[in-house]
Amino acid sequence: MSTTLIKGGTVITATETMxxxxxxxxxxxxxxxxxxxxxxxxxxxxxxxxxxxxxxxxDVHTHMELPFGGTFASDNFETGTRAAAFGxxxxxxxxxxxxxxxxxxxxxxxxxxxxxxxxxxDYGLHMITGDINEQTLKEMDALMGEGVTSFKLFMAYxxxxxxxxxxxxxxxxxxxxxxxTICMHAENGIAIDVYVEQALKRGETDPIHHALVxxxxxxxxxxxxxIVLAELTGARLYIVHMSAKEALEEVKAAxxxxxxxxxxxxxxxxxxGLEEMGNGFEGAKYVCSPPMRDRAxxxxxxxxxxxxxxxxxxxxxxxxxxxxxEHPELGIQKKLGLGDFSKIPNGMxxxxxxxxxxxxxxxxxxxxxxxxxxEIVATTPxxxxxxxxxxxxxxxGTDADIVIFDPKKKHTISVKNQHMRVDxxxxxxxEVTGKVETVLSRGRVIVDGSDYLGKPGDGVFLKRGxxxxxx
Ligand code: DUC
Ligand code: ZN
Ligand code: ZN
Numbered sequence: 001m002s003t004t005l006i007k008g009g010t011v012i013t014a015t016e017t018m019x020x021x022x023x024x025x026x027x028x029x030x031x032x033x034x035x036x037x038x039x040x041x042x043x044x045x046x047x048x049x050x051x052x053x054x055x056x057x058x059d060v061h062t063h064m065e066l067p068f069g070g071t072f073a074s075d076n077f078e079t080g081t082r083a084a085a086f087g088x089x090x091x092x093x094x095x096x097x098x099x100x101x102x103x104x105x106x107x108x109x110x111x112x113x114x115x116x117x118x119x120x121x122d123y124g125l126h127m128i129t130g131d132i133n134e135q136t137l138k139e140m141d142a143l144m145g146e147g148v149t150s151f152k153l154f155m156a157y158x159x160x161x162x163x164x165x166x167x168x169x170x171x172x173x174x175x176x177x178x179x180x181t182i183c184m185h186a187e188n189g190i191a192i193d194v195y196v197e198q199a200l201k202r203g204e205t206d207p208i209h210h211a212l213v214x215x216x217x218x219x220x221x222x223x224x225x226x227i228v229l230a231e232l233t234g235a236r237l238y239i240v241h242m243s244a245k246e247a248l249e250e251v252k253a254a255x256x257x258x259x260x261x262x263x264x265x266x267x268x269x270x271x272x273g274l275e276e277m278g279n280g281f282e283g284a285k286y287v288c289s290p291p292m293r294d295r296a297x298x299x300x301x302x303x304x305x306x307x308x309x310x311x312x313x314x315x316x317x318x319x320x321x322x323x324x325x326e327h328p329e330l331g332i333q334k335k336l337g338l339g340d341f342s343k344i345p346n347g348m349x350x351x352x353x354x355x356x357x358x359x360x361x362x363x364x365x366x367x368x369x370x371x372x373x374x375e376i377v378a379t380t381p382x383x384x385x386x387x388x389x390x391x392x393x394x395x396x397g398t399d400a401d402i403v404i405f406d407p408k409k410k411h412t413i414s415v416k417n418q419h420m421r422v423d424x425x426x427x428x429x430x431e432v433t434g435k436v437e438t439v440l441s442r443g444r445v446i447v448d449g450s451d452y453l454g455k456p457g458d459g460v461f462l463k464r465g466x467x468x469x470x471x
Pocket of ligand 1: 063068
């Protein structure tokens with residue numbers, strides 16, 4: 001096994017800021033010591049002078065190759081995880097899908113087959129349980145044994161992924177019994193579909209109407225209902241991709257009552273509003289669910305405040321890209337919805353810019369500590385989803401998943417320099433200060449500046465434990 005020494009940098013974890021050298025042996029961090037205090041030599045040495053040495057990012061919400069709206073998310077596990085690595089993310093948790101009428105175990109195996117041998121970084125899986133029945137409830141036990149310890153349910157998308165309240169209740173009872181976490185897409189899809197139909201009848205077909213029909217109160221209502229069902233059953237609940245202040249208020253109140261309720265938001269909700277969706281069909285680039293919200297109504301500032309106060313605990317991406325223009329292999333994607341916003345595939349690219357745009361917004365613009373940044377993009381995701389302390393921090397014994405980050409380097413986010421397999425960047429032209437320079441995955445340098453040094457299959461499947469929080 002070879003050793004690597006990262007020397008001269010500032011190591012920042014969720015709890016410590018240390019001028020320290022980091023010694024790696026094989027795949028693991030084996031020691032840290034005050035900068036220059038030890039005469040360590042590494043087979044490979046990386047100079048991190050004036051740089052931050054950070055735990056690799058953990059994005060707990062991605063959808064590689066997700067079948068959706070008559071097409072597939074444009075990144076596969078190879079392209080999407082390579083892009084993640086360039087962006088400073090060294091672990092993803094993707095969502096395997098149980099189709100209606102299908103077996104959850106088969107869905108899990110299908111996702112393993114897509115990912116194994118192709119991933120650039122380590123990955124875990126949640127399970128979208130799209131069909132809650134006796135068989136599925138039994139399969140939840142088997143999936144726990146495989147390290148799939150979280151299950152996503154949808155209160156949106158009737159006829160596709162949607163679960164009734166009764167189905168949610170059953171799944172939560174089971175989750176509480178076995179220690180699993182329920183991830184919830186909290187939007188009242190039944191009510192939303194009525195607004196969709198009415199808008200289309202009025203001839204309101206542009207992408208902006210996707211945002212206007214998916215009302216923030218309906219996100220708040222669904223969050224409330226999910227929390228009530230979780231409280232009744234004792235389940236641990238994690239509300240995904242929160243965008244509405246009404247939903248955040250529900251989470252705050254539940255946490256204040258001591259319930260094990262958690263929530264994430266995503267960079268798109270922290271950066272964009274209705275303006276981005278209103279530019280004719282260009283707005284399709286920002287169509288995802290839940291949608292962008294009205295900045296003037298205070299949603300965005302509420303989310304930032306939630307991250308500052310820990311009412312929100314995680315920034316993930318809901319990475320689910322679709323090409324704007326026709327793609328030679330994938331065909332027509334966003335433009336399936338020309339003339340009918342309800343046919344625009346829902347989702348945005350985000351796995352690559354997450355680390356840098358979150359740093360920009362949180363640390364540079366709002367004065368969050370770098371420790372808090374690390375906590376929301378790596379440490380808490382690892383703790384909540386059964387990966388800590390193997391992942392999510394830098395300490396003796398942890399996997400050497402490390403980002404060397406230049407906090408002074410300015411650069412501009414653009415489709416021209418991104419690696420995701422999609423033809424636009426939602427952040428086109430955004431200037432940020434702070435750049436991911438070098439990325440190590442289990443001790444190996446896989447990204448060095450603009451060079452990719454890894455290969456498909458470098459990453460492995462992570463059998464996760466139960467959540468380290470609540471319940
Ligand atoms: N939301 C999206 O925007 N895309 C995929 C699934 C989801 O819940
Ligand atoms: Zn969702
Ligand atoms: Zn999602």
